[in-house]
Every structure is written in C-alpha cells, then in structure tokens.
Amino acid sequence: MSEHVAPSHAHSVEAMFRHVPHPRIAERRHEKPAQTRDERVGLNGKIAVIVTAVVGTMWAAYIFAVIAFISLPASLSTGNLTTIIAWVSSNFIQLVLLPVIIVGQNIQGRASDKRAIQTYKDAEAILSECLQLQAHLQAQDKILDDVVKHMHTLNSAS
Numbered sequence: 001m002s003e004h005v006a007p008s009h010a011h012s013v014e015a016m017f018r019h020v021p022h023p024r025i026a027e028r029r030h031e032k033p034a035q036t037r038d039e040r041v042g043l044n045g046k047i048a049v050i051v052t053a054v055v056g057t058m059w060a061a062y063i064f065a066v067i068a069f070i071s072l073p074a075s076l077s078t079g080n081l082t083t084i085i086a087w088v089s090s091n092f093i094q095l096v097l098l099p100v101i102i103v104g105q106n107i108q109g110r111a112s113d114k115r116a117i118q119t120y121k122d123a124e125a126i127l128s129e130c131l132q133l134q135a136h137l138q139a140q141d142k143i144l145d146d147v148v149k150h151m152h153t154l155n156s157a158s
Helices: 023-028 042-055 058-078 081-157
Strands: 002-004 017-019
Touching: 023 081, 042 081, 058 081
Parallel strands: none
Antiparallel strands: 002 017
C-alpha cells in the first residue's frame, strides 16, 4: 500500500510516495506455518490420532494380512464364490489395504507440512527482500531530493 501525491504539489521525491506497510506483515510476525498436527483438537481428535498412529503402520498391515490369510482356507473350503468374494472384500481389502492407505496419507501429510514450511520460509525471505528494496528506494529518493535541490540552487544562481 502506498500513497501518491501529484508531482506538481510535491516538494521532494519522498513527498511523492510514502510507504505504508500492509497489515498482513505485522500479522505474520505472530504466526507459524500451518501443519497437519495443528488441526487435531479435542478428545475425539486425540483418540483419532492415536488410532491412526497404531493402525496406520506397515506392521499393522502385515499383522492384518496374517489374520486375513488365517481365515482364507475356511473361505476356500466352502467352494462358494460369494463366500470367497466376501473374504476378499471384508478380510483382505478392509484389513490390509486400510493401514496401507493410512501410511500413504501420513506420508503425504508430512510432505504437505514440509511444503508449507518451505513456502512460509520463502514468503518470509521475499518479504525481507522487499523491505530491503523499499529501504534502498527510500535512500535513492533522498539522493534524488538532494540532486533536485542542487539543481534549484544552480537555477536560482543563474
């Protein structure tokens, strides 16, 4: 945000432009990058995190696979296609693939958190560079003011 003054009414370059920092700059000083773990609140959220941490491992998937395969011979011995399909859908897919999917989601969540932190740091760096650029421009404005004053002095003397 900036304020501009018409050049004919301005007596200096600094008077032509006054930097007004955006309010978001002050807000950012009190924030940290959003991460997945920040979103879990309350008792139900804590319970869900614990269950997900236990079930969402490859070890849980291996254990569930063993449990599912224990019941496979009984399903096959019936010779009933519906029973075999039920074993595949309820025992194998639900027991084994669920933990594998949770593991994948946990990995994606960590990658997302990493990107959030990198984006936050990038935004902080860009903000810092912009503030330095603003300071540089203000220094140049002062030099230009001195040049303009010098030119007025030379014109007045002639």
